[in-house]
Amino acid sequence: MSEPRRFGLFLLLAPAALWLGLLVILPHVEIAILSVSERIAPRVYAFGLANYREFFVEPLYWRTFARTAVMSIMVTALTLLLAFPVALYIARAARGRAKSILFLLCLLPFWVSELVRTLGWMILMRETGVISTSLQKIGLISGPIELLYNDGAVVLGLVYGGLLFMVVPLVNALDSLDPSLVEAGYDLGGSRATVLRRIVIPHAMPGIVAGCIVVFMLTVGNFATPVLLGGKNGLWFTEQIYSQFITRFNWPQGSAFGFLLLALSSAIVWGGLKLSGQSLGQTLRQG
């Protein structure tokens, strides 16, 4: 390579190197170091695994972690279940203009901030909210009911937030299914359930995996929805990270928590990719 060309390449690579180096790699090295630092005296730190030990010793921490993981899996499964019939409808039943309008309508709410959507659910579900008041008016309940600040509200908010990221990859995957394959399935005497199970779902698998990975990742990393809809009962692991970093100013502990969350999220992403045999690039482009 000639000198000027080498210089040109160097210049072209500089933004990427600065970005990935200063904003991604070095910051993660920093929290990796912090997470294995123990405070032995004021402003004096030494290597040690006390922060990770603390996580396993203190029930609140590991229980919140396990709860976050389990609820995120539930949310992902529920999102898939709710989104699949709609994606199937958009991809297979709707035609022409109706199809593109339905698809666009699906995207619309997600151009709006997560906080606006959460505010909507709060107004609908609180004790003095729209649902409680309406139910009283039609006489189904006698006094106000509080629908917020429980696990159901948190799951609802998280499922709602994940829908788009499930519908889009599902529609993309189902769109490429050849209708004659489905017809052949019926012609050979397959029932609706059999065709769905043996033809449609296997074909949609790449989309299902892509959607599940993205929804799980966003759910595990969510902060505002569990805090606002769950209140004190939200207990989400990101909240623990926030409180260690910002409220208690215990950065080593917060970094250890951050690494544990990163490990959980990366394990699921990696496992999902292995399961489907797709690359990260393919999967992200689906969404």
Place this chain on the structure above:
Amino acid sequence: MRRSNALWRLYVAAFYLFLFAPLFTVAVFAFNASGFASPPWRGFTLAWFVGTGAEFGKPGVLRDRAMLAAIANSFEVAIPVALMAVILGTANAFVLERAQFRGKHVLALMMLWPLVIPGVILGISILAFFSRLANGLEDWLQRDLEFLRPGHTLMVLGQLSFILSLSTLIIAARLRRFDRALEEAAFDLGASRTRVLRTVTLPYLRPAMVGAGLVALLMSFENFNTTLMLVGSEPPLPVYMYGQMREGATPAVNAVSLLLMLFAGGLATVAVMVARHD
């Protein structure tokens, strides 16, 4: 068969109702003449947009200093983020599609990483790293570098860390479809490298660059997780709204939400039009 089709259709209708119920609710209660965003309906008012605070004790969005400051903060963060996302994203797109060097595959993969790192972790890692940097430089230079502490600069950098992945993907996708014969023709006609770039390649990339800029603007405006960790004393709109919502928000938050929806809708329309134009 027919009945199950009807059920399917009914389900799809219910799904869309579910999708729009919270947004519709937020919008409606922005106009309720009451101190709380709750039923009953007490009549139509614009006080939560333009009111002085005489009626409900709290001013409307457009006269609320703290709210306007939050909106201004959001723009001060979003505009640099969008500009840098487009400029640096274009450079990255050339790296991915044109440059040949060892380790390109690894670099291409690394550019996707920020999209699979939870936003909260991007936030704390950048906070911790830049604090160490600031402390080190303070010992060395004997002065505090304010911009490395939580505030506008860190929010811009934190948001850029993952928005740059998106803008790179968008611009690289278009560069991949570019017909190199067009550039070769320009070279054959005697144009210089810069001239070809300026008159052939960049104009071709422009729709993707505009699209990436709009997406970046919107993502920056709406980001909460990463921003929350890096915010200083001047919160942008989502962080300010979060604070209000925890304390029990007045319908002024509904009003600003409605403005935000219109803003997002406007940006989305422009983005779709640019994409269709191309």
